[in-house]
Amino acid sequence: EAVASLLPPTLRPELRLKWPNDLLxxxxKLAGILLESSGVAGAEVAWVAIGMGVNLATHPEGLEYKATSLAALGVSGVTPDDALTALDKAFEHWLGVWRGQQGFAAIREAWLKRAEGIGGPIVVRLSSxxxxxxxxSLAPDGALQLRLADGTLQLVSAGDVFFGPPAPGPAR
Known part of the structure; x- marks a missing residue:
């Protein structure tokens, strides 16, 4: 919503969410969120650091994922302060939803309406x-629900998603 508020209405329908943390x-990729946390095994999380980034004026080239920026979309002159003000307004709204009676279920429902790739093939790259x-879909706790070829529903809590079938490997 923060980025959408910086775009002209004609560009807003193309904004989609890529699980778990990217805006496309x-x-x-136009924006993303990175969470890092630490805690003691079996105990509560001791700390969480949240980083958010929006490609305002430039974007990286030559990555596994195509990237873009507001400037590349024809939206110039957006300052970091403009983006921060938009983020503050959107964050306040969704924090209110989270804390209110609706909780995460309402956030999940809104996320699903903008989700990219639901119903299509994906590859989820894990550390293993x-x-x-x-x-x-998304599970009630936000985990990705991946239907495997054998019909099993696999829940994924962290991973890197790639859309479409896997690229063919080298000939053997």
């Missing part, structure tokens, strides 16, 4: 390998 415009399947 026409499948190119990769999983392939159909992106079915």
């Amino acid at each position: 415009h026409d499948r190119a 390998g990769a999983l392939e399947g159909i992106f079915e």
Whole structure:
């Protein structure tokens, strides 16, 4: 919502969310969130650091994912202060939803309306390998629900999502 408020209405429908933490415009990464946390095994989280970034004036090239920026979309002159003001307004709204009677369920529902790739094939790259399947939905706790080829529903709490079938490997 913060980024959408910085775009002209004609560009807003192309904004989609890529699980778990990226904002895409026409499948190119425009913004993202990174969470890091620490705690003692079996105990509560001791701390959480949240980083958020929006490509305002430039964007990286030559990455695994295509990236874009507001400037590349024809939206120039957006300052970091403009983006921060928009983020503050959107964050306040959704924090109110979280704390109110609606909780995470309302956030999940809104996220699903903007989700990219639901119902389609994805590859989820994990630290232990990769999983392939159909992106079915989000679990009530926000985990990705991946339907594997054997029909099993696999819940994924962290991973890197790639859309479409896996790229063919080298000939053997």
